[in-house]
Amino acid sequence: MVASWTDNINLKKVCSEYRVGLWQCPQFLFLIMGIIIILAMLVTYVVASRYQEPELAALTVLVLTAILFALGNLVVKAFEKVALSSRSKSEFISIMSHQLRSPLSAIKWQLSLLLQGQSSKAYSTGNYLETIMQQNDRMIRAVNDLLEVNRIEDNDLILRPQKFSLKNLTSKIIEEYNKYASAYNAQISLLADGELPEVFADEERIGRVTEHLLDNAIRYSINGGKITISLENKENKILWKISDEGHGISPAEQKRVFEKYFRSPSAARYQTGGSGVGLFIAKAIIQQSGGEIGFSSQESKGSTFWFSLPINKTS
Amino acid sequence: MKKILFIEDEEALQRTMGEMLEQNSYSILKALDGEAGLKMAKKELPDLILLDLILPKKNGFEVLEELKKDSATKNIPVAVLTNLEGSAEVERALALGATTYLVKANYKPDELLAKIEVILNHHS
Numbered sequence: 001m002v003a004s005w006t007d008n009i010n011l012k013k014v015c016s017e018y019r020v021g022l023w024q025c026p027q028f029l030f031l032i033m034g035i036i037i038i039l040a041m042l043v044t045y046v047v048a049s050r051y052q053e054p055e056l057a058a059l060t061v062l063v064l065t066a067i068l069f070a071l072g073n074l075v076v077k078a079f080e081k082v083a084l085s086s087r088s089k090s091e092f093i094s095i096m097s098h099q100l101r102s103p104l105s106a107i108k109w110q111l112s113l114l115l116q117g118q119s120s121k122a123y124s125t126g127n128y129l130e131t132i133m134q135q136n137d138r139m140i141r142a143v144n145d146l147l148e149v150n151r152i153e154d155n156d157l158i159l160r161p162q163k164f165s166l167k168n169l170t171s172k173i174i175e176e177y178n179k180y181a182s183a184y185n186a187q188i189s190l191l192a193d194g195e196l197p198e199v200f201a202d203e204e205r206i207g208r209v210t211e212h213l214l215d216n217a218i219r220y221s222i223n224g225g226k227i228t229i230s231l232e233n234k235e236n237k238i239l240w241k242i243s244d245e246g247h248g249i250s251p252a253e254q255k256r257v258f259e260k261y262f263r264s265p266s267a268a269r270y271q272t273g274g275s276g277v278g279l280f281i282a283k284a285i286i287q288q289s290g291g292e293i294g295f296s297s298q299e300s301k302g303s304t305f306w307f308s309l310p311i312n313k314t315s
Numbered sequence: 316m317k318k319i320l321f322i323e324d325e326e327a328l329q330r331t332m333g334e335m336l337e338q339n340s341y342s343i344l345k346a347l348d349g350e351a352g353l354k355m356a357k358k359e360l361p362d363l364i365l366l367d368l369i370l371p372k373k374n375g376f377e378v379l380e381e382l383k384k385d386s387a388t389k390n391i392p393v394a395v396l397t398n399l400e401g402s403a404e405v406e407r408a409l410a411l412g413a414t415t416y417l418v419k420a421n422y423k424p425d426e427l428l429a430k431i432e433v434i435l436n437h438h439s
Contacts, residue, residue, distance in 0.1 A: 094401045098399050105419040106325060106331075109328060109331040109419075109424050112424055113424060123330060135327065184371065222371060223372075270374030272369065
């Protein structure tokens, strides 16, 4: 399809393709700047020639220059955003290819060994197949996360809310992660009131959110430590909280943790994997479920991430 | 019998590589994190080290740097074996003194064995 010249002046279309708002869209900002510059020149000309009041002319120029300056600043910010997102995107591709290649290479190595009939008695063919199955699950999860990011970006995330026990869901997930946690010398414990009402949300999606938060807590518990998950009933909402004694997040990085593809460039970068989409997905799911999500963190002391979910249907 | 140390946090990879090396009469030493790997390298002085980059406790770059600083271990050939393939990572590993940089997903264990044997013959 040949793009017609009108496409270039259809700013709404251009800006929506960039997935940025009008005030973050360079094309739109330049247009506004152009209009203001023309206006400024006209007004100055009229004021200077008709009223012969140089102070007023100077003041007008000053005010319009200030507006231009503010707009210029917005343009720089817009470019900065584009530049940052393109950098994170290429970083994301390298991280994601690593995330997919890790299970793929494990599967390849194990299949190759099985095909050569060289598996030992200590680790039977069945054991190998089981590990291959787990690696396969890991890949499916990574691909699902990618699709989820895409859905969120296209505003196409459709939740299927129903009543369920967040406490039961959490204990089930803790059970699945216990072995993984002990490899990092981390112990998970669950604190919850006996009688907690059920929440109204998409159980499968909330399961993924808790998995992402727990996975992060374990990964960044680089020297082990306690991980505590607590649930409490607060004003028609259930508050879910996870605290670790791990690496923590530096103040500069705290602003960016929910950004898509963001991964800390700190030392822990090469100590653990991670796709950089977990918290981005978690935030979108929780917010769309009528809840809130947040965190507090201290470097080398640990982090606490929390989210809340409504008990009743909200509309 | 030549000793090969494999520093890798993914057990499935360690096990597979381990079995293959043992069947080809190498003795294999395994470490699951960077700190343990470094300690074992200094104690056992293996003939070759296979080193992953993303490792708990001490990452692969830190391990490589410390190996090359220590006069006892600096001449042991280190083959970086990872799934990261950014040019920055490859350059950094080679600049720190890695003998070679291999991407796990591109090789089967027997193909890796061939690579390992080339390095071992070259260094002996």
